[in-house]
Amino acid sequence: MVDDNQFALITGTSSGLGYEMAQFLLEEGFTVIGVSRRGTNLEHPQFIDILCDIKDEAAVEEMYELIGNHTDKLHMIILNAGIFEMSPLIETSTKEFADHLTTNVVGAFHILKHSNDFLVEDETHIITVSSIASRKGLANISAYSASKFALNGMIESLREEWSHLGVRFSTLMPGAIATPIWDEGDMDLPRDQMMSVDDFMHVFQMISRSPKHVQFPEVVFLHKKGLFK
Numbered sequence: 001m002v003d004d005n006q007f008a009l010i011t012g013t014s015s016g017l018g019y020e021m022a023q024f025l026l027e028e029g030f031t032v033i034g035v036s037r038r039g040t041n042l043e044h045p046q047f048i049d050i051l052c053d054i055k056d057e058a059a060v061e062e063m064y065e066l067i068g069n070h071t072d073k074l075h076m077i078i079l080n081a082g083i084f085e086m087s088p089l090i091e092t093s094t095k096e097f098a099d100h101l102t103t104n105v106v107g108a109f110h111i112l113k114h115s116n117d118f119l120v121e122d123e124t125h126i127i128t129v130s131s132i133a134s135r136k137g138l139a140n141i142s143a144y145s146a147s148k149f150a151l152n153g154m155i156e157s158l159r160e161e162w163s164h165l166g167v168r169f170s171t172l173m174p175g176a177i178a179t180p181i182w183d184e185g186d187m188d189l190p191r192d193q194m195m196s197v198d199d200f201m202h203v204f205q206m207i208s209r210s211p212k213h214v215q216f217p218e219v220v221f222l223h224k225k226g227l228f229k
C-alpha cells in the first residue's frame with residue numbers, strides 16, 4: 001500500500017490496459033484520476049472520472065482545473081491513451097495518419113505540457129505506454145509506428161529537460177496484448193500469439209512499485225512466439 005494522498009493520473013482508462021492499471025493502483029491505495037472520451041465504468045470512492053479528449057489542448061487545460069479541485073500533486077502520470085489501426089501505407093488516409101500523431105503524440109504532449117504545477121519534485125513517476133512498434137517497424141502499421149517512435153523521442157528529450165526536477169520516466173514497449181484495441185477494423189490476428197492483460201500487469205506492477213530512485217527508460221517485452229509478420 002502507498003502512503004495516504006498519493007494521486008495517479010492515467011489517460012485512457014475506459015478500456016484495456018488503462019482500466020486494469022486504474023484498478024490496480026486503487027488497490028494499492030492511490031486516488032486515481034482516469035481520463036477518456038467515453039468515461040470509465042469503475043465504481044470506487046477513490047476514483048475520479050474525467051471526460052476529456054486529449055487531442056484538444058483546451059480540454060486538457062480544463063481537465064487540470066478539475067484535478068486542481070482535488071489535489072495539487074500528481075505522484076504518478078501514466079501516458080496510456082492511444083489509437084491503433086492497421087493498413088498498408090498507400091491505403092492509409094492522411095486523416096488516419098494524422099489522427100495517430102495527434103492522439104498518440106500530441107495528446108501526450110498536452111498532458112505533459114500542462115502538468116507542471118502538479119509535479120512533485122524527486123517523486124513524480126511518468127510512465128509511458130509506448131509499444132514495441134516504437135523500436136521496430138512492422139508491415140501495415142506505419143502511422144502507429146511513426147507516432148510511437150515520436151512519442152519515445154519526446155519522452156527522451158523531456159527526461160533530460162526535467163532532470164533537475166528529480167522526476168523519473170519509465171517507458172513500456174510491449175508487443176501485442178489482447179485488448180479491445182484489436183477489435184477495430186480488419187485486424188483479426190491470432191490471439192494465442194498475443195500477451196494477456198495479466199502479462200502486461202505483471203510488468204506494470206513491478207515498475208509502479210519500484211524504488212523512487214529507479215527509472216526504466218526502455219522496457220521491451222513480448223510473447224515468446226515473437227512478432228506478427
Ligand SMILES: NC(=O)c1ccc[n+]([C@@H]2O[C@H](COP(=O)([O-])OP(=O)(O)OC[C@H]3O[C@@H](n4cnc5c(N)ncnc54)[C@H](OP(=O)(O)O)[C@@H]3O)[C@@H](O)[C@H]2O)c1
Pocket residue numbers: 011012013014015016017018035036037038039052053054055080081082083084103107129130131132173174175176177178179180181182
Ligand atoms: N493492446 C496492444 O496490443 C498494445 C501493444 C503495445 C502498446 N499498446 C498501447 O497501450 C495503450 C492502451 O491500449 P489498449 O490496448 O488498452 O487499447 P484500448 O482498449 O483501445 O484503450 C485505449 C484507451 O485510450 C483512450 N483514448 C483513445 N483516444 C483518446 C483521446 N483522444 N482522448 C482520451 N482518451 C483516448 C480510449 O478511451 P476513449 O475511446 O473512451 O477516449 C481507451 O480508454 C495504447 O497507447 C496502445 O498503443 C497496446
